[in-house]
Amino acid sequence: MAHQKWDKETAKSLIQKYSSLQGGLLECMHGLQHHFGCVAPESMDLMASAFNLSRAEVHGVFSFYHDFRSSPAGHKIIQICRAEACQAMGSRGLTAHVQDLLGLKLGETSENGNFTLESVYCLGNCALPPNVSVDGKLYARVSPEKFNKIMTEGA
Numbered sequence: 565m566a567h568q569k570w571d572k573e574t575a576k577s578l579i580q581k582y583s584s585l586q587g588g589l590l591e592c593m594h595g596l597q598h599h600f601g602c603v604a605p606e607s608m609d610l611m612a613s614a615f616n617l618s619r620a621e622v623h624g625v626f627s628f629y630h631d632f633r634s635s636p637a638g639h640k641i642i643q644i645c646r647a648e649a650c651q652a653m654g655s656r657g658l659t660a661h662v663q664d665l666l667g668l669k670l671g672e673t674s675e676n677g678n679f680t681l682e683s684v685y686c687l688g689n690c691a692l693p694p695n696v697s698v699d700g701k702l703y704a705r706v707s708p709e710k711f712n713k714i715m716t717e718g719a
């Protein structure tokens with residue numbers, strides 16, 4: 565889905581829509597992310613005042629849920645599992661390889677907007693580690709060579 569560029573008036577009216585709902589802050593963040601592709605830092609003060617909370621409280625909710633982004637994701641979202649089973653089978657080395665290959669650190673998006681690299685803690689496929697997800701598609705037993713292949717051939 566193509567997201568709209570952040571603008572204050574649209575953000576304000578979206579936030580207003582959720583501010584009267586019980587537990588609306590979380591829904592509001594989902595709404596903002598759905599619309600703009602992220603929960604932009606500029607929205608924090610607007611939410612704080614609409615929900616009558618401090619900026620720190622709003623930020624606390626934002627940072628608790630790992631699905632929220634502060635900037636839009638790249639076209640391809642690459643997630644490397646760093647939980648126990650995958651760590652034991654080389655996800656640390658795989659992460660270093662992927663970071664070198666893409667020139668990105670975990671949590672970063674490339675300047676051209678092509679890639680976002682993230683860590684996740686379990687992709688639910690612990691029997692076949694290490695696991696990687698690319699745009700939601702799961703790849704098991706991923707070696708650095710296999711990762712290169714996934715990137716070039718999508719296989």
Ligand code: FES
Binds near residue numbers: 645646
């Ligand atoms: S630990 Fe990596 S998929 Fe569960």
